[in-house]
Amino acid sequence: RKEVEQDPGPFNVPEGATVAFNCTYSNSASQSFFWYRQDCRKEPKLLMSVYSSGNEDGRFTAQLNRASQYISLLIRDSKLSDSATYLCVVNRRGSQGNLIFGKGTKLSVKP
C-alpha cells in the first residue's frame, strides 16, 4: 500500500454540487492529518486540519476513520473558485515535522 493514496480524478462537477474526496494512508501510527489545496502553478496552502471527531469549516467537512486508515473531505455547494487540486497529508511518524503528501485529487467546478 502506498503511504498516502488518493483518487487523482479529475472530478468534474456543476456549481452547487456536493463532492467527496477520499484518501487512505498506510501507517497506523500516524497522528496528524491535513487537507491542502493547490491552485494551478501555485504553492499548496493549508485548507484544514483533520481531527478524530471530524470537523467542519463552512462548506468543508473533514472526517477521519482511524480503524480503516481513511480520511475524507466533503465540499458542499461547490463554487467555481473551489476548482483546484486537493492534497491529503499525513505526518511521517518518527521524523520531526515531516509530512507525507498525497499526489492530489483534481476538482473542476463548471458553471
Next chain:
Amino acid sequence: DVKVTQSSRYLVKRTGEKVFLECVQDMDHENMFWYRQDPGLGLRLIYFSYDVKMKEKGDIPEGYSVSREKKERFSLILESASTNQTSMYLCASSFGTGTQPQHFGDGTRLSIL
C-alpha cells in the same frame, strides 16, 4: 501570517552550473523543508532541517545539498545542474513536532538548459 519567501519565482540555468535556491521564513520555525514537484509525481522531499546546522536527507537527495547557517534561512544547492533537475522547487517551514502543518513559499520554477 506565516511568510515563507523564496528568492526567485523563475530561474534559468545551464547544465553543469552550481545553482543556489534561497528560502527565508519569518516565524521562527524550527523545521524547514525543500521539495520538488513534477507532473504526475506529486511533492517529493529532497532535504529537511529541524535545527540550525542540522540536515536530514529526504526521499530524493541525490544531486542536491543544503545549508542552514541561520534559523530563518534554508538554502538548496544543485552541485552540478542537470536537465532532469528542471522542476518546480518548493520550500516550506513548520513549528515544533510533526503535529503541525507546513507553510509553503511561492515556489521557484527552475529550468536547466
